[in-house]
Amino acid sequence: MGAVNIRNDTEVSGEARNDGDIKVVHSSLTVDHSLTIPEITPRIVELFKDLFKHWSNLDESRFVAENLSGGITNRLLKVAVEEENGTMVHVTVRIDGPNTEYIINRDRELQAIHHLSAAGFGPKLLGTFENGMVQSFIHARTLDASDMREPKLAAEIAKQLKSFHQVDVPGSKEPQLWNDISKFFKKASHLTFDDCKKQNKYKEISFKEVETEIIKLKELAGHLNAPVVFAHNDLLSGNLMLNDDEEKLYFIDFEYGSYSYRGFDIGNHFNEYAGLDCDYTLYPSKNEQYHFFRHYLNPEKPNEVSDKDLEALYVESTCYMLVSHLYWALWALIQAKMSPNEFDYLEYFFLRYDEYKRQKNECFSLAKSYLSQPKTI
Numbered sequence: 001m002g003a004v005n006i007r008n009d010t011e012v013s014g015e016a017r018n019d020g021d022i023k024v025v026h027s028s029l030t031v032d033h034s035l036t037i038p039e040i041t042p043r044i045v046e047l048f049k050d051l052f053k054h055w056s057n058l059d060e061s062r063f064v065a066e067n068l069s070g071g072i073t074n075r076l077l078k079v080a081v082e083e084e085n086g087t088m089v090h091v092t093v094r095i096d097g098p099n100t101e102y103i104i105n106r107d108r109e110l111q112a113i114h115h116l117s118a119a120g121f122g123p124k125l126l127g128t129f130e131n132g133m134v135q136s137f138i139h140a141r142t143l144d145a146s147d148m149r150e151p152k153l154a155a156e157i158a159k160q161l162k163s164f165h166q167v168d169v170p171g172s173k174e175p176q177l178w179n180d181i182s183k184f185f186k187k188a189s190h191l192t193f194d195d196c197k198k199q200n201k202y203k204e205i206s207f208k209e210v211e212t213e214i215i216k217l218k219e220l221a222g223h224l225n226a227p228v229v230f231a232h233n234d235l236l237s238g239n240l241m242l243n244d245d246e247e248k249l250y251f252i253d254f255e256y257g258s259y260s261y262r263g264f265d266i267g268n269h270f271n272e273y274a275g276l277d278c279d280y281t282l283y284p285s286k287n288e289q290y291h292f293f294r295h296y297l298n299p300e301k302p303n304e305v306s307d308k309d310l311e312a313l314y315v316e317s318t319c320y321m322l323v324s325h326l327y328w329a330l331w332a333l334i335q336a337k338m339s340p341n342e343f344d345y346l347e348y349f350f351l352r353y354d355e356y357k358r359q360k361n362e363c364f365s366l367a368k369s370y371l372s373q374p375k376t377i
């Protein structure tokens, strides 16, 4: 990893928490996500001194915190620490967004981080606290949506995704996708907004219709027998970082990671070509998708992938691309109610759900016609 790590043998002053078989230092402190930088800095210093004993005697002036932007779920800080001998160490502090427990299973995330990080994915987890975690800082640039379709990068993303999907994260291997969608649906369909405009917009949604779509899509997807893998589930450009000098690509942010269907991770990634503006004219062409599939299915010999395997993955990803629209549409409704962020989550629901409706007939026909073909063994 290109990230600068603080000592691996981080001394524990906070209590050590055992997540699975790996121990990580834990502090019982919480950090208020809404504080300004001057207000939050002393709190971060206190937290670091509690977590990392070797920093406990450093003067407060040696800790410099700044906001990192990019995400829309959590508050992220970059903290520079000047050690006694003048060495600069950079870490990130992620403060969980308030109310994110409705959409994110933090225990599941923490368990996954250990195993993914041991497998070489993402930043190193250095410590946890009541509402967040400290991780190593990755010296790399965050990708833009348009970078993801660049053929060399697309091939590298596909190749890494394949190895990501091969990581064995302990615990139940039951796919969580439909459970999560069902949980989101229950929560999202019973909201009220104090803001009249929001409430009126929300009332335009027919949850009966959404529920019918979920049932139909779940049935169709079930027939495809997609392989179950440990999926990232949120492979957008902001969660991909590239160190150009080392030509090293990083996947970050595993908060939605779970056992899920291979096609969901891929279809969801393709949806992200549209960027946060949701310009779905940017969805990858069939050729671009096949390029990705070849490098995913056989990273060493991409040109030897059979047409049959390409077609199967094309149908699978297309079908789960639809599921991804429903997933994030419902997610956005919960965020519209729970998140303090300025982002227009309600509008985001409509962008995703409208795109679902635009795509569904074509995708259903594609999947049904594929499923009706006689299968050769």
Ligand SMILES: Nc1ncnc2c1ncn2[C@@H]1O[C@H](COP(=O)(O)OP(=O)(O)OP(=O)(O)O)[C@@H](O)[C@H]1O
Residues within 6 Å of the ligand: 068, 069, 070, 071, 072, 073, 074, 075, 076, 092, 123, 135, 136, 137, 138, 139, 142, 234, 237, 238, 239, 252, 253, 255
């Ligand atoms: N360990 C890290 N090192 C360097 N930069 C990072 C690191 N983690 C995150 N970032 C930067 O911060 C941005 C936001 O991070 P992250 O995706 O974790 O936030 P988030 O709120 O969970 O986002 P979202 O929910 O939108 O995916 C990333 O796009 C990246 O630019």
